Each structure stands twice: as structure tokens, then as C-alpha cells.
Amino acid sequence: MARSSLPAFAPPLSFGGALQLHATTLPENGLRLFVLPDQSAPVVSYQTWLKVGSRDESPGKTGISHLLEHLMFLGTKRHPLGEFDRLIELAGGENNASTWTDWTQYHENVPASELDLVIALEVDRLETLGVSEAKFQSERDVVVSERRDRVEDDVDGAASELLFAMAFGRRHPYGWPTLGWMRDIQGLTRADARAYFRQHYAPNHAAIVVAGAVEPGEVLRRVHRAYRRLPPRFRPEAAWPSLGPMKKEQRRTLRFRTPTPKVLCGWRGPGYAERDHAVLFLALQILTGGRSSRLYRSLVRERELVQDVRMSVVPFEWASLADLWLSAREGKSTEEALRLADRELHALATKGPSEAELEKVKNRVELGFLGGMETAAGKAEQIGLGALVTGDPCHAFVRLDELRAVSAADVRRVVRAYLVDPPRARIDVQPSRGRA
Amino acid sequence: MSGRSEIQWVTERGVPVLLETDPALPLVDVAVILRVGALADPAGRDGTARLLARLCRSGARGQSSRAFDDAVESLGGTWSAEVGHGAMRFTGAVLAKNLAPFLELVLGSLLAPGLRHADLGEARREALADLTARQDDDRWLAARALRMHLFGSHPYARSPFGSSRSIPRIRLADLEALHAAHVGAPSILVGLAGAVDRRSAAPILERLLSRVPLHGAPVPAPPPPTLRPGRRVLFVDKPARTQAQVQIGTLGVRLRDPSFHPLVVANQAFGGSITSRLMRVVRTERGYSYAAGSRLGADVEREAFTMHAHPSLADTPACTRLMVELLEEWAQRGLGARELAQTQSYLVKSHAFERDTALKRLEPRLEAALHGLPRSFWAGFVERVRRISVPQIRAALRRAIDPSALSIVVLGTSGSSLERDLLRLPGLAELSRVEYRELAQGRIRHPADE
Numbered sequence: 034m035a036r037s038s039l040p041a042f043a044p045p046l047s048f049g050g051a052l053q054l055h056a057t058t059l060p061e062n063g064l065r066l067f068v069l070p071d072q073s074a075p076v077v078s079y080q081t082w083l084k085v086g087s088r089d090e091s092p093g094k095t096g097i098s099h100l101l102e103h104l105m106f107l108g109t110k111r112h113p114l115g116e117f118d119r120l121i122e123l124a125g126g127e128n129n130a131s132t133w134t135d136w137t138q139y140h141e142n143v144p145a146s147e148l149d150l151v152i153a154l155e156v157d158r159l160e161t162l163g164v165s166e167a168k169f170q171s172e173r174d175v176v177v178s179e180r181r182d183r184v185e186d187d188v189d190g191a192a193s194e195l196l197f198a199m200a201f202g203r204r205h206p207y208g209w210p211t212l213g214w215m216r217d218i219q220g221l222t223r224a225d226a227r228a229y230f231r232q233h234y235a236p237n238h239a240a241i242v243v244a245g246a247v248e249p250g251e252v253l254r255r256v257h258r259a260y261r262r263l264p265p266r267f268r269p270e271a272a273w274p275s276l277g278p279m280k281k282e283q284r285r286t287l288r289f290r291t292p293t294p295k296v297l298c299g300w301r302g303p304g305y306a307e308r309d310h311a312v313l314f315l316a317l318q319i320l321t322g323g324r325s326s327r328l329y330r331s332l333v334r335e336r337e338l339v340q341d342v343r344m345s346v347v348p349f350e351w352a353s354l355a356d357l358w359l360s361a362r363e364g365k366s367t368e369e370a371l372r373l374a375d376r377e378l379h380a381l382a383t384k385g386p387s388e389a390e391l392e393k394v395k396n397r398v399e400l401g402f403l404g405g406m407e408t409a410a411g412k413a414e415q416i417g418l419g420a421l422v423t424g425d426p427c428h429a430f431v432r433l434d435e436l437r438a439v440s441a442a443d444v445r446r447v448v449r450a451y452l453v454d455p456p457r458a459r460i461d462v463q464p465s466r467g468r469a
Numbered sequence: 470m471s472g473r474s475e476i477q478w479v480t481e482r483g484v485p486v487l488l489e490t491d492p493a494l495p496l497v498d499v500a501v502i503l504r505v506g507a508l509a510d511p512a513g514r515d516g517t518a519r520l521l522a523r524l525c526r527s528g529a530r531g532q533s534s535r536a537f538d539d540a541v542e543s544l545g546g547t548w549s550a551e552v553g554h555g556a557m558r559f560t561g562a563v564l565a566k567n568l569a570p571f572l573e574l575v576l577g578s579l580l581a582p583g584l585r586h587a588d589l590g591e592a593r594r595e596a597l598a599d600l601t602a603r604q605d606d607d608r609w610l611a612a613r614a615l616r617m618h619l620f621g622s623h624p625y626a627r628s629p630f631g632s633s634r635s636i637p638r639i640r641l642a643d644l645e646a647l648h649a650a651h652v653g654a655p656s657i658l659v660g661l662a663g664a665v666d667r668r669s670a671a672p673i674l675e676r677l678l679s680r681v682p683l684h685g686a687p688v689p690a691p692p693p694p695t696l697r698p699g700r701r702v703l704f705v706d707k708p709a710r711t712q713a714q715v716q717i718g719t720l721g722v723r724l725r726d727p728s729f730h731p732l733v734v735a736n737q738a739f740g741g742s743i744t745s746r747l748m749r750v751v752r753t754e755r756g757y758s759y760a761a762g763s764r765l766g767a768d769v770e771r772e773a774f775t776m777h778a779h780p781s782l783a784d785t786p787a788c789t790r791l792m793v794e795l796l797e798e799w800a801q802r803g804l805g806a807r808e809l810a811q812t813q814s815y816l817v818k819s820h821a822f823e824r825d826t827a828l829k830r831l832e833p834r835l836e837a838a839l840h841g842l843p844r845s846f847w848a849g850f851v852e853r854v855r856r857i858s859v860p861q862i863r864a865a866l867r868r869a870i871d872p873s874a875l876s877i878v879v880l881g882t883s884g885s886s887l888e889r890d891l892l893r894l895p896g897l898a899e900l901s902r903v904e905y906r907e908l909a910q911g912r913i914r915h916p917a918d919e
Contacts, residue, residue: 178780323538363598396543400496
């Protein structure tokens with residue numbers, strides 16, 4: 034292969050003031066590289082973020098993104114089964130991967146001296162992945178086991194899966210589970226995985242994030258040397274499928290072997306990059322973040338109606354889902370708990386939070402943000418998520434500024450717009466005494 | 470890495486303070502450990518220490534629990550309590566600028582808790598609801614069953630959570646007595662990690678700890694547990710499962726036992742990571758279970774060594790048999806030279822990740838101090854691991870791990886051939902069964918008690 038010239042980094046971006054983020058794109062194939070030098074520990078976090086997730090699947094083939102993530106650890110022509118993990122551990126590192134709707138992420142956290150090993154292993158599995166039929170089937174069984182653990186035998190997982198299907202529709206890319214429907218997983222073939230890999234696992238759909246005790250120029254030289262030979266592959270740009278408005282509340286009952294009734298509600302929300310997503314996140318903290326939050330205090334402490342109350346909003350690119358989970362205490366009613374929760378939502382939409390309440394949750398959010406930035410892996414994760422989902426690798430700091438600037442009026446507006454006015458999806462979980 | 474330091478001192482009242490200064494981020498992790506836990510629960514009142522811990526984070530005298538929660542969270546703080554057999558661990562974090570008022574709140578509540586009847590009533594109902602909610606958590610239920618089955622009438626079988634029978638019996642006087650007897654300078658350890666130095670922390674701690682009682686009776690050590698011979702299966706029946714939770718246990722090791730470090734290395738190779746034997750064979754080769762692993766417990770007395778997996782109901786007998794065979798082979802033959810070298814390399818080189826945050830650097834120091842171990846116990850971990858040999862591991866395994874005396878808990882759904890197939894496990898001495906909801910009562914039928 035002909036020599037190609039080393040690309041230059043763009044002027045560094047400030048990463049929270051104290052650190053600088055260096056970014057570039059390989060001209061040969063469009064691979065993006067982000068390097069965050071951070072000498073606070075002699076370690077490095079190497080993360081490969083691929084812009085492919087369960088939203089890129091099609092009905093009948095759900096779960097293929099996640100299954101492929103598993104297959105990526107099963108060996109290549111150069112490194113047989115188990116060798117990838119063994120070499121990383123021999124180097125004192127740990128590795129794992131995760132898949133969600135919008136992305137798939139692989140990471141290795143290793144001593145800084147082991148960067149070359151990680152680069153070689155990552156490039157190798159992009160180039161020469163090879164999984165036998167027997168290994169494919171065995172790993173598919175492992176994924177089936179994972180699904181049993183997280184969904185079939187888990188009331189939270191089963192309800193959550195149903196909620197997304199109701200809120201987005203079973204044929205919408207955000208409506209099917211990233212794990213895949215059980216029947217789909219069991220029907221996936223090695224040919225499916227190979228085709229999916231060829232379509233999506235290409236450098237122009239990926240970003241490498243390197244954070245830790247490294248020198249940016251040296252990382253660039255090594256990454257360029259290793260990855261420049263990988264060819265780009267082109268695929269149709271993923272487009273947000275049209276989603277009709279939810280006209281009225283959708284309601285389902287889920288019977289499950291669980292000791293007490295539960296209720297799970299979901300509302301469609303803004304995409305992760307939108308400012309309203311940050312406002313909504315803060316509003317949910319006011320409602321359920323910590324023991325002094327409104328719903329925890331009212332429903333768990335004062336009324337003792339529920340044992341658990343949680344709200345969250347997912348960081349999806351196209352649209353999010355905010356959810357409310359109430360798990361009743363024995364002999365108590367979810368109806369009453371939900372009625373009080375609704376009352377609190379209306380109160381927040383009407384009167385908004387007090388200044389003290391707003392300040393309290395901002396402090397809480399700031400603490401969580403700092404905690405997430407303690408390690409090289411934590412920083413790399415924020416860079417990768419920001420780059421892939423919002424287009425801005427420093428989005429975490431943009432979001433922090435947005436959170437700090439949220440006003441009581443913002444909270445009122447967003448709670449009304451996303452949690453009070455629109456209809457929701459609602460699942461009532463009823464304890465089942467039967468065997469199914 | 471500038472500005473980092475590691476300091477330890479003792480306050481005038483005799484409370485040790487361990488500090489890890491790291492100014493990289495404006496936050497401080499706070500830990501307070503009390504040397505009293507579930508082993509100090511009065512007879513028949515399991516869960517007392519946990520309820521005391523709950524009330525010790527509910528505000529000082531004259532302050533409502535609501536006001537306490539509000540104040541802690543308004544400072545950008547978190548504060549929670551965890552109770553084990555030998556200790557209560559209060560941990561949290563706070564924005565560095567608010568450290569002083571945060572310490573005032575949490576230490577005030579810990580040293581002079583309100584201990585109000587109303588709060589106890591609420592905490593009791595919360596604890597009972599927690600037990601009910603845990604009926605959804607199959608792994609927790611199996612682990613609970615395993616401890617009861619393995620330890621029988623020994624105090625290590627007790628659940629710090631208490632039971633549906635014991636919690637209603639707990640009185641305010643029990644909490645007051647426990648606090649008065651055990652919360653004093655000799656039982657307290659304080660740890661701080663993050664953007665804080667001794668110059669700023671010492672005056673605050675001196676003031677807040679100036680009235681801490683000088684007494685604090687140590688909790689008597691538990692007797693040595695005994696291992697019953699034979700392999701005994703406890704089947705925990707829970708309807709509508711698609712998979713089983715398999716947990717297998719035997720006695721492990723004392724923390725001060727010379728075998729401890731060799732066994733840490735051996736366990737790492739057996740079930741401590743993605744490349745360990747259990748994961749390799751049970752998951753990667755057979756596809757039985759998404760997760761498979763083992764854990765070496767260690768305490769003042771021999772704690773539990775456990776292994777786990779969650780196969781489908783159909784695969785459960787074969788998976789359980791395989792796990793037992795792997796255990797036998799490991800316990801009898803130990804590790805090969807290549808496997809040991811791989812594990813040592815991992816443990817030595819990965820030590821950098823045990824020290825990449827201030828809190829991670831603090832935690833092993835606190836644990837060593839809690840157990841009265843020399844600082845080198847953890848600080849010298851890497852050197853100890855490097856020196857361990859194949860014969861040392863084999864000797865340690867033969868001395869400590871007995872694969873012929875096992876408690877095997879299988880949580881699954883009866884009605885298929887599952888129980889019948891489990892009877893074919895080699896060396897099986899007994900198979901008993903319990904309905905999963907009985908676990909909440911804190912007692913299972915135990916042949917040794919009859």
C-alpha cells in the first residue's frame with residue numbers, strides 16, 4: 034500500500050477547561066479519532082464507537098446488533114477463540130462492549146504502555162473476524178440466556194420492553210428491544226451476522242476515543258498506521274421513520290410472577306441533543322432524584338404507598354422516552370400512587386420548582402457529572418456518546434451548562450409539554466398466581 | 470498527578486482518620502465505618518443493626534429526617550448506609566465547597582441520632598417492604614438461601630436485612646442499646662478522599678468528634694463455622710421461571726489465613742473474570758449461561774466460597790454437574806504454571822485500575838484498618854501476588870476448599886424433571902426443598918437443627 038500522509042489534528046477543544054481534546058479524521062477512510070491526554074493515572078481507555086445499533090435492524094431480525102457485539106469476541110484468523118480476552122488480561126486490562134439503539138461501543142481499559150496491543154487487536158477483528166457455525170450457535174444460546182435473565186424472568190425488564198413497543202410501536206426502530214425479540218434471536222443465522230457486519234462495521238461509521246496517559250501525536254501515528262488500510266463502506270443514511278402522534282393514552286396489563294402490583298408509564302420526549310432533554314432530565318430529578326425528591330417523599334416516605342419510585346429519560350438521538358415506575362407496597366394500590374404522582378406532575382407544571390429546590394437538584398446533577406468524569410473510561414464514554422449522538426464530542430459540558438441554566442419557567446414548560454399535556458403509554462403489572 | 474498525598478492521623482478523642490488528597494475534581498468522597506454489624510443483632514431480632522444504620526442517617530436529635538435529607542441533598546451530597554456482619558459502612562460524596570456543613574450533618578446524625586419511635590416504625594415498614602420487593606430478585610433469593618443452607622445455625626447465616634419474623638420484634642430500646650454500647654471512638658473509622666487536605670479537614674473533624682464517647686465495646690468474634698460433610702441440594706421453588714439460579718458454596722478462608730492471598734489468585738483464575746475457567750467452559754464453550762463466576766469471601770472466621778450461573782431449566786442438571794466437576798478439578802489440581810503466570814500478570818498490571826481514583830486508593834486502607842491488618846496487607850498486594858507459586862496454590866486449595874462438602878442451591882420451577890435429575894449429582898447426600906417466599910421468614914428447614 035502506498036504511503037499516505039499523516040493527518041493533522043484540528044485546533045484542540047477545551048474539555049472542561051483543564052484538559053484538551055484533539056480530534057481528526059483519517060482521509061483514507063473517514064475514521065474519526067478523538068484523543069484526550071490525561072496524566073492523572075498511568076492508564077488508558079480505548080473505545081471504539083460504531084454508529085450502528087438496534088435502530089438499524091429490521092423487523093424479524095431484531096437483536097442482530099447485540100448478537101454481533103458478542104461475536105466480535107469469538108476469534109479471528111490470527112487470534113483464536115478466547116485469545117482477545119486473554120491478551121487483554123495478560124496486559125492487565127479489562128474489556129467489554131455494549132449496544133443500544135443508536136450505537137455499539139467496545140472498550141479496553143489497559144495500562145498506558147499497552148496501547149499498541151489494543152490497536153492491533155481492534156484492527157484485527159475488524160479485518161479478519163471469523164466465527165464457526167458451532168461457535169455462532171453457542172453464542173446465540175448465551176444471548177438467549179442473557180435475555181432470560183434480563184427480560185423473561187425480570188419484571189422490570191419485561192415491563193420496560195413492552196413500554197417501548199407501546200410508545201413507539203413494535204415496527205418502529207425504537208420500539209423493539211436492543212436484545213431482540215426472543216423468536217428473532219433464535220432465528221438469527223451466521224449469514225445474517227456476516228451481512229450485518231459487512232454493512233455497518235466500517236471505519237467511516239466509527240469513532241475511536243483514546244483517553245488517558247498518552248501523547249496525542251503518538252496515538253495519531255499509531256492509529257493511522259493501523260487503520261488506514263481499512264476500506265470505507267457506504268450505506269444509506271439512517272432516517273428517522275415517521276411516527277404518528279399518540280392520540281390517547283395506551284394501556285396494557287402485564288401479568289407477571291411478582292409480589293405486588295406495579296405501574297410503568299412512558300411519554301415520548303425530545304432527542305438527546307436538544308436543550309429540552311436536559312431540562313426534562315432535571316425535572317425528573319426534582320420528582321424522583323434522591324430521598325428529598327417530591328415523589329419519593331410523598332409516595333415512599335409520607336404515604337408509604339410504594340417501595341420504589343423512579344423516573345428516567347433515555348439518551349436517544351431521534352427521540353427519547355421518559356418513564357415513571359411505581360412499585361406498590363403489599364396491600365397498597367398503584368391507582369392511588371399514580372393519582373398522587375399525576376397531581377405532583379401537574380403541580381410542577383403549574384407552579385414550578387422553588388429556587389431552593391432548583392439549586393438542590395443542580396448540585397445533585399453536578400455531583401453526578403463530576404463522579405462520571407473521575408476515570409479515563411468515564412471521560413472517554415462522554416466523548417464517544419457526545420460525538421455519535423449529538424455530533425459534539427464535548428457535548429457533556431454543553432449539557433452541564435444547559436443544566437446549570439435551567440429556570441423554574443423552563444421546568445414548568447417542559448413538564449407540561451412532555452409529561453402533562455400529551456397522552457402516555459401505561460402498563461399495569463398485576464401479580465400472577467399462575468405458572469405463566 | 471500533582472497535589473496528591475496519603476495521610477493518616479488520630480483525633481484527640483482517638484478516632485483514626487484516613488485521607489487521600491486529590492484535587493483533580495471538586496468533590497470529596499466520605500466514608501465512616503463503625504465496627505458493629507449484624508453479628509451484634511440481639512437474638513431473634515435480626516436486622517437491628519440495619520435499622521440502627523437507617524436511623525443514624527435520619528438526622529440528629531432535634532432534626533427531622535425530612536430536614537436531614539433536604540439538607541444533605543441541598544449541599545450536593547449523597548449519604549447511604551450498608552450493613553454487613555462485622556461493620557456498618559456509611560458512604561457518600563459531596564461537592565468539595567460544601568464539605569464542612571456536610572460532615573456536620575452526617576456525623577451529627579451518626580453520633581447523636583434522633584432515634585425516634587416514629588422513624589423506627591417507618592424504617593421497620595420500609596424494611597419489610599424491602600424484603601417483599603426482593604422476592605423479584607432471583608439471584609438475591611438464591612444467595613440468601615445458600616447462606617442459610619451453608620452456615621445453618623452459625624451467625625454468618627443471619628441476614629443483615631432481618632426477616633419478616635424478626636423485624637417487627639425490634640424495639641427502640643434495642644437500637645439505643647446497640648448505639649450506646651458500640652458507637653464510640655474505638656469503633657469508628659473516618660475516611661476522606663478527593664479535593665480535601667488535612668489542614669482544612671482536621672479542625673472540622675476535631676470539633677465534630679470532640680464529644681464522641683471514649684468507649685465502644687468490640688463485637689465478640691463469631692465462633693468458627695463448621696462444614697457439614699456431603700453434597701446437599703436445596704431446591705428453591707419459584708413458579709414461572711425460564712431459567713434457574715445455581716449457587717454452590719463451601720467454606721472459604723479467614724482473612725488472616727496464610728492461604729488467603731494464594732486463594733485470591735486461584736479464585737481469579739477459576740471464576741474471577743471473562744477468561745476464567747467457569748466463564749470459558751460454562752459460557753463460551755457450552756453456552757449454558759450468560760454469566761458464571763466465583764467469589765472468595767473472607768472475614769475474621771471462614772466465610773463462604775461461592776460459585777454461580779443461571780442456565781435454562783433444561784440445562785440446569787448438566788450445568789450444575791459441570792460446575793461441580795470444575796470445582797473438583799480446581800480444588801484438587803490447582804492451577805498450571807501458564808494459568809498462574811497469566812493470572813499474576815493480570816493482577817499485577819491491572820493494579821493501576823485499583824488506584825486510579827482517590828476513593829479506590831482509600832478503600833483498601835479503610836478495609837485494612839477495619840480488620841486491624843497491617844497497611845502492607847493491601848499495599849503489598851502486588852508483591853505478594855508476584856511471589857505466589859503453583860505448589861502454594863495447590864496447598865492452599867487442598868487445605869481450604871473441600872469439594873466433597875457442598876451446599877448447592879438451585880432456584881427454579883418444579884414440575885419438570887429438574888429435581889429428579891438433580892438427584893443424580895455425584896456424591897449427593899440430601900435434597901431438600903423450600904418455597905421461595907419462606908426465605909423472607911429467615912429460616913429454612915435445616916436437617917442439622919432437627
